Amino acid sequence: MKIVYSERFLEHETGAGNPETPERLVAIVKYLKENNLPVIFDKPKEIADRDLYIVHDEEYIEKLKFLSDMQQGGGDNPFSMNTFKIAKLAAGGALKAAENSENGFSFALIRPPGHHASRNAFGGFCYLNNIAFTVASVIATNIKMAMIVDIDQHHGNGTQDIFYNDSRVFYLSFHQDPNTCFPWSSGFEKENNRHIKNVVLQPGIKDAEYLKTFQDNFPKYANEFKPQLIGVSVGFDTFYKDYSCGNAIDIQDSATYNKIGSMIQEQAEKIGARVFAVLEGGYYLDTLGQNFWSFCSAFL
Numbered sequence: 001m002k003i004v005y006s007e008r009f010l011e012h013e014t015g016a017g018n019p020e021t022p023e024r025l026v027a028i029v030k031y032l033k034e035n036n037l038p039v040i041f042d043k044p045k046e047i048a049d050r051d052l053y054i055v056h057d058e059e060y061i062e063k064l065k066f067l068s069d070m071q072q073g074g075g076d077n078p079f080s081m082n083t084f085k086i087a088k089l090a091a092g093g094a095l096k097a098a099e100n101s102e103n104g105f106s107f108a109l110i111r112p113p114g115h116h117a118s119r120n121a122f123g124g125f126c127y128l129n130n131i132a133f134t135v136a137s138v139i140a141t142n143i144k145m146a147m148i149v150d151i152d153q154h155h156g157n158g159t160q161d162i163f164y165n166d167s168r169v170f171y172l173s174f175h176q177d178p179n180t181c182f183p184w185s186s187g188f189e190k191e192n193n194r195h196i197k198n199v200v201l202q203p204g205i206k207d208a209e210y211l212k213t214f215q216d217n218f219p220k221y222a223n224e225f226k227p228q229l230i231g232v233s234v235g236f237d238t239f240y241k242d243y244s245c246g247n248a249i250d251i252q253d254s255a256t257y258n259k260i261g262s263m264i265q266e267q268a269e270k271i272g273a274r275v276f277a278v279l280e281g282g283y284y285l286d287t288l289g290q291n292f293w294s295f296c297s298a299f300l
Helices: 007-011 023-034 049-054 058-070 083-103 130-139 157-163 207-225 255-271 285-299
Strands: 002-004 040-042 106-108 146-150 169-176 196-201 229-234 274-279
Touching: 002 083, 007 023, 007 083, 023 285, 049 058, 049 083, 049 130, 058 083, 083 106, 083 130, 083 229, 083 274, 130 146, 130 157, 130 169, 130 229, 130 274, 146 157, 146 207, 157 169, 157 196, 169 207, 196 207, 207 255, 229 255, 255 274, 255 285, 274 285
Parallel strands: 002 040, 002 106, 106 274, 146 169, 146 229, 169 196, 229 274
Antiparallel strands: none
């Protein structure tokens, strides 16, 4: 199994108090290596600024470059000198994972995350929408239909924004009720259309109910839409000990991530779709590596 990763992802500095730290990736890589797990580390794909225009406005890209040069910004989205360069590398890492998926599942172990970045706005630790860029790029070359499954605790408002009027992409998101958490203003079922499906989860939901909800929705929509490519925005901030960002989804067993992955793999095989995944949230370092491998191992 190929894991797309670079130590350059550790260079994006977020400062004290921000949970989206380099240690997230360090913890996962350490777990993989210490347990001698069957992975091959692969390098991200280098991309050009203009490649990003497929999902982001050119003026927005120039703004990100300026803010990085000036080292401006703060809060959830601080900018250091290399923030734009590392965000672009993360987008290239996601694209490489999708390309790898032609020969089997591949996971982009990248940061900063991306699903809160819209065409012309950053937020929620995200600057460029890694999975949206990847799916749009692959559609532009060799496939007709793709599906994005988002299992982060928070709604991927940026991903929905980018593909809301693009019926070639089915966006299926399982997330905590946005009345109770970030991003607050999107992710409601009233926003659903024929290819956008928000599955709203109430605070306190645990493993069995989560899995049932996933089983009730994902296979049905995947079978109806029949994508050639499935991209998964994976957030491990649904783990019950992950309180950094107001988590109230209570997945208590690491094995639940394996079961989610198994459902995706099983359905993908039925419809002939290839699968890749990208890292979004997940901030509880003690079990982050275990949760990561639990999901990945479903695709062995």
